Amino acid sequence: MRLLLNIIWLVLSGFWLFLGYVAAGIICCILIITIPFGIASFRIALYALWPFGRTVVATPTSGALSFIGNVIWFVVAGLWLAIAHVVSAAALAITIIGIPFAWANLKMIPVSLAPLGKQIIDQP
Template identity: 60%
Template sequence: MKTILNIIWLVLCGLWMCLGYFLAGLLLCITIIGIPFGIAAFRIGIYALWPFGYTAVDRPDAGAGSFVGNVLWVILAGWWLALGHIFTGIALCVTIIGIPFGIANFKLIPLSLMPLGKEIVPSDAPFGVR
């Protein structure tokens, strides 16, 4: 079932959201300071491309640096990506078939705003295993 959902997601919005994250990642990697943010954008872009079967969890070793980085992320790219998820989610919720995918888009908004200090893991992985 995850594969079918991922294929439908890919066609409806996954490819476009992934391209948005990759564009943000490329722009952020222009400077040396932006490289960690660009890597986070690429990581989340792959998750946005194929999200079903994976989940984002908090990293226990994330500290104050992640918070500061997330504040910078929101200013540099996060709010653009969150707007993309909002508009795509609203557009998908117009049809009955698209409602689950719209809700999945809305669930990606917190990750698009605060990606640092998070890790993408398989949904069926035992708790605490990365």
């Protein structure tokens, strides 16, 4: 079932989210000081490409720099990304078939708000 949901997700919205996060990651990596944000953006891009069967967990060993980076990320990009995910989820939830995809979009909001100090792992 996860495979089917991931394939439909990839066709409907996953590929475009992936491209957006990759573009943001490339821009962040070009600017030397924002490389940690670029790496986080690439991590979110892979999650946006194939979200079903994966989850986000906090890394307990991340320190104060992750917190400061997340505050900067929230102000610069995180809030806007979360709004975009909510709008996209509302559009997907209009149909019954789109409800699981809307849920996947909502599931990406925490990592798009504060991506530093988080890992994306496979669910058992």
